[in-house]
Amino acid sequence: MQFVKDRFDYLFRSTRGLTLVAIAVVSVITAIFGTLSGPMVEWGIKDITVRVLGMKLVEAEREGRIIMLYHTIAMTVTAIEVYFMTEMLSMKRHEQTIINGVITTGYLTAVIFGLLFAYWGHNFIFHGLFLVGQSLVFFAGILLAIALNPWKKEYLLDKDSPHARSKGGLDLERVAFFVMAIAMLISATFGAVTGSFWGNGHETFLGEDLIRNPHKTELQKAIIGHLHIMLTLLAVGITLIVGRWVKFKGVLHKIAMPLMIIGIIGTTTGALSVVWLEWAHTIIYVGSTFIMLAALMWVIYSWDMLIKEGTAGIKKPNFFQKMGALLKDPLKFGPGWQMVFMNFTVSGVGIFMAVKLEEIFRVWPHREERITLTGHWHILSALVATIILMYFADLSGLKGKVRKWFGWAIIILSDVAFGSATVFSMKRLFVDEINQQGVVNTTMLLMDLGLGIVLVILAMFMVWRLYDLLQKKGHWANEYAAERRLNAETELVEQKRKIEELNAILKEVSK
Amino acid sequence: MKRTLFILTLLALTLAACGTAPSIGAITPPFVDPGIDPESWAVVPAGVFPYGQHDHMTEVNGYEIMVTDVTNEQYARFLNEALADGTIQVGEVEVEAGELVWRETGVYGAYPGDPFNGYEHEEEIKAGNKLYIATTIEGLRLTFDGTQFAAIHEYSNHPMTMVTWFGANAYCQYYGWRLPTEIEWEKAARGTELVNGHGLPYPWGEHIERNNANYYSSFDLFEKMFGKLGNTTPVGFFNGKTYDGYATLDSTSPYGLYDMAGNVWQWMGDDYPDQHYRMMRGGSFYTYEVDLRVWKNNSAGPQYYSPQVGFRCAR
Known part of the structure; x- marks a missing residue:
């Protein structure tokens, strides 16, 4: 029993554990629902997933399903970012606990019931609970904003602070x-x-789909x-x-x-x-x-x-x-590089589209414009995901060769995939439609290969974390102990401050 | 060593993908006769049907629509007739698209222009001579000896492609017909049946199998020959027959139309105010099956032509 309790405490009461759970949730969503489109359809995997999991896919509801899928992933990624924020930004311990608790309940409810509603039949209780989940995430956002309130006295910076500050x-x-x-x-x-x-x-x-509607x-x-x-x-x-x-x-x-x-x-x-x-x-x-x-x-x-x-x-x-x-150190270099790379695959493409809209993109068929649009925001989402992974891998204490292989593999393979996706979406700029077979084959292969290997690496990372979780003195135990120590120290400081504040009040009253 | 091996494998895979890709323009498939008459028409009676993805019940007057897409052979015949009576000309013509203007050699004819409101991003379609087909490009399945057009034999019963909206419109109008509107096309594609509150997503029913239609990676007979991006199939190919060991499913629409999903996008007749993009329906051999759902559309300027765009007429 203690075995389960310790792991449960780590997974749901520590920032690292909560983040690990959220990354696992996104990984599982990607692993299952990624089989419903792209090459997985070509290879017949979609049919197996649908049959084995008993999904009910109505063609007219595809767009709705995708929107709910995006929302469940977005809720989970939002939760991951919130965990990072509540850990790294000064706030009271109880604020951190409440925010993390509410957002965890929220995103898990939204994910479970949102996906059940979208892919396993329209039970409106599921839809209601999906909305409850999203509302809880929203509520956690309000709590976060309150906790972040920068005008609180204790969060003001000294004049000689090396950080950006206002005059006040x-x-x-x-x-x-x-x-x-x-x-x-x-x-x-x-x-x-x-x-x-x-x-x-x-x-x-x-x-x-609406982009050309005037x-x-x-x-x-x-x-x-x-x-x-x-x-x-x-x-x-x-x-x-x-x-x-x-x-x-x-x-x-x-x-x-x-x-x-x-x-x-x-x-x-x-x-x-x-x-x-x-x-x-x-x-x-x-x-x-x-x-x-x-x-x-x-x-x-x-x-x-x-x-x-x-x-x-x-x-x-x-x-x-x-x-x-x-x-x-690819994990430290990577986030900056991905941001630079984003200019070639997201911002650059967006600006180019805006500048050349009448000259190029509106001359192309709508479907091609659609591919470019969906491509560039999928890439942005995936770039954010790779940065999260690099940061979390650093937090997980990856060291030595594993750290280097993990970091470089994520950077190179994801960029190969994103670069290929960009070339695929822009292929009309340099190849006639009649001669596109080669470009399509090559870019599709590189996209599948790049993203596929990144996902395999992610799976290996998650398996390692799972294996670690089963160990008595695993990495998780150190993380949890370190976090508890830090929390206790913070709490102690907070309590001391509170005692001083109360003593000051008593002193003032007794005068 | 391991690192080098990994990089070499990646390079080899990339080269393998680049090396075996034929151009659709260079492909000559065997002649296959599905036995469907491209001159036949289907009657679609007046009445309501579920329109669009959200099944809005919509009233349509009765009309007739071609059972198949217009073939290369039919279009070649039209060009010869129209050339003989002076309706069309062959030569160089100015083409406008967005802010671009260029000249192309091909068949052209007069078009009266579209009403123009000057709305944001609205492209003006002026009156004048418009390109129907470009004759000097790769991918056209017709030949021209200076006086006569002829369809390449192996492609004679494939849908006419590389034709602009102007060229498609001119074909239908020449014979006193017209291009179908989006609403007409969709009714002809899905019929009036509702299953669990939804209209049919595909002409033949609720689900798609690989041998229902010609789409990206559908592994049809021609894709097996020329790679998964594929090529057009003869009109009416998916009729339940088996060709050289490749068995097709009978994939007609409720009114007996063929190729209402896949093979080639089909130009629609509507001209919407404030934009003038011409809609296309049906998906093509270039697209995934999601684009084959009957309500999905695509659009382009009327000057656009492509190896994956054809048309059929209504009357």
Whole structure:
């Protein structure tokens, strides 16, 4: 019994354990539902999955199913980011416990019942519980925003702090996290309000299918704004998180944080104002430029830090020594690289599409435009996922050759897949339709191979963590002990502060 | 050593994928006769049917629609007739698409233009000569000796492709017909039946099997010959017959139409205000089965032509 209790405590009462559970949930979702499309259909795996698991797939409900699947994954990834935030940002222990508890209950409820509703028949109790789950995630978001409140006295920064601060001492990084949380809550509301019209004037659709409709309804525009900004904010979230990971500070931090705050506000305002404003895209472009500049500051800082750390013992390091230092640890180098790579596969593609819309993309058939659109946001989601994996692998204490193989395999193979997907979606730029067989075969193979191996590596990582969990003195036990120690120390500080505060009150009253 | 082996394996796989890919333009398949008459028409009676993915019950007047897509042989005949009476010309013509303008050599004819409102992203389709087919491109299954068009024998009963919307529209109008509207096409494809509250997603029923239609990676007879991106199949190919050991399922629509899912996208007749993209229906040998669902559409400017786009007429 103690065996189970210890593991349960680790998995559901520690940040690392909760994150591990959430990553396992995403892995299982990917493993099962990934068999329902793409090459898995070609190989006949879809039929086996459907038959073995007894799924009920109605063709007309495919888009609805996909939307629910996206939501379940998004809820889980949101939970992972929230776990990271509650661990790395100062907040009271009880705040951390409540936020993590509520969001865990929320996302698990949403995942279980959302998928049951979507893939195993329309039982409306399941749908109701899916909504309950999402509501709990939303509620956890409110609690997080309250806990992040940057105006609290104890979170103000000293004048000589190396971190970005306002004149009044506001911690601008905390403000960025806070603004992101608020933006997410508002953006989620846009989705929820439209969702509440489901079946009453609003019909399920995928954004890319409507792209060429000159007249979209307000509800459709609200959904399009919602889906874009939610993914953007998840990307912003992980950028801020990895910033904390490498202890981002100094001049670049002081430039980056105000940019990030303005960027979040601008992009969110732009994305949501598509409902009313014809020129909302201009606001989005401006806002996202600020976010990208802030991310650039982070990349420069983290790479510079890696070079400095790696060449610390060398008096005047040459170019190759610097490069060696930069590339020494793929887990630390990777997040920055993935952000840079994103410019070629996501931002660059998006800007190119916007600039050449009338000249190229609207000349292509709608289906090709759709492929490019879905491709670029799938890539962004997957890039966020790889950054999360690298961060979590670091937290899990991967060392030595395993760390290097894991890191480089994730970076290279995912980038091969994303690069191929980009080439696939842009193939008309350089190959006539009549001659595309070669490009299609090659890019599809590289996409399947790249993503397939990344998923196998992820599976191996998860199997290792599972094996570790079965050990008495496994890595999990150390993680849990370290976290309990840290929590106890934090609690002690908090209690001391509270005692001092109460003594001060008593002193004041007794006067 | 292990690292080198891994990289070499990756490279070998990539090269293998690149090396064996034929161009659709260069493919010549064997002549296969499915025995379906492309001159036949089906009657679709007036009445309501479930329209679109969300099954909105919609009223349509009665009409007739071609049982198969227009074939290369039929289109060659039209070109010869129209060339003889001066309806069309062969030569160089200006083509406009978005902000691009270029010249192409091919068959062209007059088009009266579309109403233009100047709406955001609306492309103006002006009156003037429009390209029907380009004659100097790879992939056209017709030959032209300077006076006469002829279908390449092996492709004579395959759907006419590489034809612009203008060319498809001109064919139908030449014989006093028209391109079907999206609503007409969908009713002809799925009929009126409701199963558990939903209209049929595929012309033949609720599910798709590989030998129901010609789509990406459907492993049909021609895909086995030329790679999984495939090629067109003769019109009416999926009629329950077995060809050279490849058994097809009878995949007609409730009104007896063939190829309403897969093979080639079909141009629709609608011109929607404020955009002027022309819709296509049915999916093609290039697309996954999700695009073969009867309500899915695709669109392009009327100047667009492709090896995966054809048409049929209604009257």
